[in-house]
Amino acid sequence: MKRNLLGVIDATTYHDDLEDLITHRSLAALPFAGRYRIIDFVLSNMVNSGIRSVAIFPKMQYRSLMDHLGSGKNWDLNRKSDGLFFFPSPIIDNDGHKIGSFENFGENIDFFYRSTQEYAIISNCYTVFNMNFRPILDWHSRSGCDITEIHHKDGGSMEMYLIKTSLLIKLIETRNETGYTCMKDVVNDLQDLYSVCHYGYDGYAVMIDSIANYFSTSMNLLKLDVWKELFLKDQPIFTKVKDEPPTKYVKGSDVKNAMIANGCIINGTVENSIISRGVKIGKGAVIKNCIIMQKCQIEENCYLDSVILDKDVKVEAGVQLFGTAQSPLVIRKGTKQGALMNS
Amino acid sequence: MAKKKCVAMLLAGGKGSRLNSLTKDLAKPAVPFGGKYRIIDFPLSNCANSNIDTVGVLTQYQPLLLNSYIGIGSAWDLDRKDGGVTVLPPYAESSEVKWYTGTASAIYQNLNYLKQYQPEYVLILSGDHIYKMNYESMLEYHIEKRADVTISLIEVPWNEASRFGIMDTDEDLRIVDFDEKPANPKNNLASMGIYIFSWNILKEYLEMDERNPDSSHDFGKDVIPMLLEENKKLFAYPFKGYWKDVGTVKSLWEANMDLLSEDCDLDLFDHDWRIYSVNPNQPPQYISTDAIVNESLINEGCTIEGEVDKSVLFQGVTVGKGTIIKESVIMPDASIGSNCLIEKAIVQEDVKVPDGTVIRSFDDEIILVTNEMLSGLYPAF
Numbered sequence: 001m002k003r004n005l006l007g008v009i010d011a012t013t014y015h016d017d018l019e020d021l022i023t024h025r026s027l028a029a030l031p032f033a034g035r036y037r038i039i040d041f042v043l044s045n046m047v048n049s050g051i052r053s054v055a056i057f058p059k060m061q062y063r064s065l066m067d068h069l070g071s072g073k074n075w076d077l078n079r080k081s082d083g084l085f086f087f088p089s090p091i092i093d094n095d096g097h098k099i100g101s102f103e104n105f106g107e108n109i110d111f112f113y114r115s116t117q118e119y120a121i122i123s124n125c126y127t128v129f130n131m132n133f134r135p136i137l138d139w140h141s142r143s144g145c146d147i148t149e150i151h152h153k154d155g156g157s158m159e160m161y162l163i164k165t166s167l168l169i170k171l172i173e174t175r176n177e178t179g180y181t182c183m184k185d186v187v188n189d190l191q192d193l194y195s196v197c198h199y200g201y202d203g204y205a206v207m208i209d210s211i212a213n214y215f216s217t218s219m220n221l222l223k224l225d226v227w228k229e230l231f232l233k234d235q236p237i238f239t240k241v242k243d244e245p246p247t248k249y250v251k252g253s254d255v256k257n258a259m260i261a262n263g264c265i266i267n268g269t270v271e272n273s274i275i276s277r278g279v280k281i282g283k284g285a286v287i288k289n290c291i292i293m294q295k296c297q298i299e300e301n302c303y304l305d306s307v308i309l310d311k312d313v314k315v316e317a318g319v320q321l322f323g324t325a326q327s328p329l330v331i332r333k334g335t336k337q338g339a340l341m342n343s
Numbered sequence: 344m345a346k347k348k349c350v351a352m353l354l355a356g357g358k359g360s361r362l363n364s365l366t367k368d369l370a371k372p373a374v375p376f377g378g379k380y381r382i383i384d385f386p387l388s389n390c391a392n393s394n395i396d397t398v399g400v401l402t403q404y405q406p407l408l409l410n411s412y413i414g415i416g417s418a419w420d421l422d423r424k425d426g427g428v429t430v431l432p433p434y435a436e437s438s439e440v441k442w443y444t445g446t447a448s449a450i451y452q453n454l455n456y457l458k459q460y461q462p463e464y465v466l467i468l469s470g471d472h473i474y475k476m477n478y479e480s481m482l483e484y485h486i487e488k489r490a491d492v493t494i495s496l497i498e499v500p501w502n503e504a505s506r507f508g509i510m511d512t513d514e515d516l517r518i519v520d521f522d523e524k525p526a527n528p529k530n531n532l533a534s535m536g537i538y539i540f541s542w543n544i545l546k547e548y549l550e551m552d553e554r555n556p557d558s559s560h561d562f563g564k565d566v567i568p569m570l571l572e573e574n575k576k577l578f579a580y581p582f583k584g585y586w587k588d589v590g591t592v593k594s595l596w597e598a599n600m601d602l603l604s605e606d607c608d609l610d611l612f613d614h615d616w617r618i619y620s621v622n623p624n625q626p627p628q629y630i631s632t633d634a635i636v637n638e639s640l641i642n643e644g645c646t647i648e649g650e651v652d653k654s655v656l657f658q659g660v661t662v663g664k665g666t667i668i669k670e671s672v673i674m675p676d677a678s679i680g681s682n683c684l685i686e687k688a689i690v691q692e693d694v695k696v697p698d699g700t701v702i703r704s705f706d707d708e709i710i711l712v713t714n715e716m717l718s719g720l721y722p723a724f
Contacts, residue, residue, distance in 0.1 A: 250638065251638045259627045
């Protein structure tokens with residue numbers, strides 16, 4: 001008895017504490033772990049849990065997210081029926097009044113009417129985890145609760161909710177009368193109109209909501225046990241594939257404790273760092289405790305410690321850049337760090 | 344079906360018997376190369392980069408892996424509404440199953456595939472070679488020379504010349520003589536096995552060759568000499584650049600090692616001429632605190648805790664603590680235990696090398712490490 005589950009990803013979130021990394025991209029499209037975007041985790045989890053229909057609700061700056069997801073092919077979601085649905089919000093927040101996700105769902109209520117899946121899982125887009133939702137669906141349908149909220153063993157809500165699709169539709173339809181703007185409002189309502197149960201998850205899961213926690217979560221990937229819990233052979237994290245060659249370690253390079261994606265050419269020293277696809281590191285350059293995003297070029301004899309380089313940053317020869325573990329230095333996308341500017 | 348100016352026919356049925364157990368279960372074009380690729384990625388990517396969007400891939404020997412690898416050709420952007428990739432295995436007619444007995448008979452048996460596209464030109468390729476080449480430029484040359492057939496040519500070392508079809512040309516590069524694998528080669532200008540035929544000539548001569556009971560139905564041995572005899576216009580198209588026929592375990596190893604040298608002619612990092620491949624979707628490689636990596640190519644999904652020196656590691660390879668890998672090629676998903684030494688070897692796909700294994704070559708031979716070989720070393724394993 002296979003019950004069908006509909007995937008709904010709320011990608012409208014904006015965290016002020018991540019500003020430097022998400023001014024030009026949706027939080028869902030935040031690069032992570034060298035070759036992924038944050039949304040890959042929840043999206044792959046949905047696909048690996050047998051979900052065949054996923055709706056994504058982004059708000060602003062969704063170009064990079066759309067480019068990343070494409071037709072959904074990399075997640076095997078380019079299907080004739082069901083598959084991947086992309087519903088950018090037609091409404092813009094006006095001053096001080098944020099539009100809740102129910103409003104965005106409501107703009108596309110026809111999609112929910114047309115969905116044949118009995119249950120829906122509504123999830124945020126910024127959690128790093130590898131979880132199978134199937135056991136939770138079984139648990140939910142046995143429990144008799146109206147809504148199951150997934151909680152982490154450490155206590156907090158993971159902002160993921162299981163609900164009958166028919167109830168979700170009702171909540172969306174009545175949003176103006178009830179005042180509920182999102183699932184969080186429903187489960188936190190003291191009136192307790194609906195029975196809410198908590199499902200405890202004890203696997204690895206981190207919600208990325210600030211630069212400090214983005215940085216520390218990235219660094220934690222360098223622990224082999226965390227790496228192994230996140231990247232499982234039978235529950236792979238899918239992402240947009242690129243045709244990059246293997247990474248080339250040139251004579252004289254020195255790499256220790258690092259996670260390195262494809263297409264890099266490494267001449268210098270790399271320690272405790274995450275290096276994304278297509279990065280070039282020149283001779284004599286030293287990269288320590290850094291997150292280097294796609295296609296950055298770090299020229300000869302640079303020294304970088306505790307720095308996050310966003311995509312396409314060029315660091316000219318000899319430049320030194322420092323941040324701290326608590327407050328890493330973030331260099332914005334596409335900028336050039338010249339030797340003169342630094343002096 | 345839409346008319347196509349040029350259709351490519353890629354001969355991918357080769358056994359490559361000198362590659363020993365590497366080609367026991369797969370055809371030579373499917374042999375892994377360069378940390379990520381299979382040999383057939385090179386001609387297919389060359390087609391995609393040369394704007395040739397219609398490619399017939401002729402398979403025969405061990406086609407299972409090759410068929411699923413090629414799929415509908417999307418990895419090379421060859422999943423097209425018109426044309427795209429078509430896998431062409433031998434087929435049965437009412438009276439008999441027609442195996443491909445030679446390169447020419449393989450194309451002859453697929454003339455109907457070609458006729459659908461009413462091509463003006465047919466590009467014939469081999470799935471056995473590693474190189475980057477612009478076939479569009481070769482086609483322009485063929486048209487400019489008003490040639491009937493154009494054969495690409497490369498200078499090879501004299502001592503290897505007798506392995507190839509050797510050409511003699513006049514100063515205008517018109518081919519005056521062609522010897523397939525001569526015992527005493529007259530020069531070192533070798534055919535790369537890449538031909539462009541004008542369609543009418545191809546059709547006429549393949550039909551003629553098929554009727555000849557004495558023919559071995561091979562382009563180099565039969566069709567080209569027949570065309571020369573009849574004074575057709577055959578031109579040589581000189582190619583400069585990296586080209587390697589990886590016919591043996593040694594040459595496969597050498598070609599992998601070539602990629603590690605700083606001045607390698609085969610640039611895999613050139614974004615204007617990408618070599619496409621079926622991407623395995625694995626996490627980034629993890630290099631541990633204890634690891635040492637030097638002069639190597641390493642693909643995604645690898646976990647390195649030991650030392651890797653002058654080696655090529657494919658996706659999903661694990662290297663245990665205290666292990667040293669030197670001048671070796673480790674194919675996809677092989678796992679090398681702790682405290683091993685592997686030197687001058689090719690470790691095959693999915694092979695598990697137990698802790699403490701020592702494999703090294705004391706002469707110039709390259710050791711091929713397979714599960715069968717290891718079970719000989721470890722009878723109880």
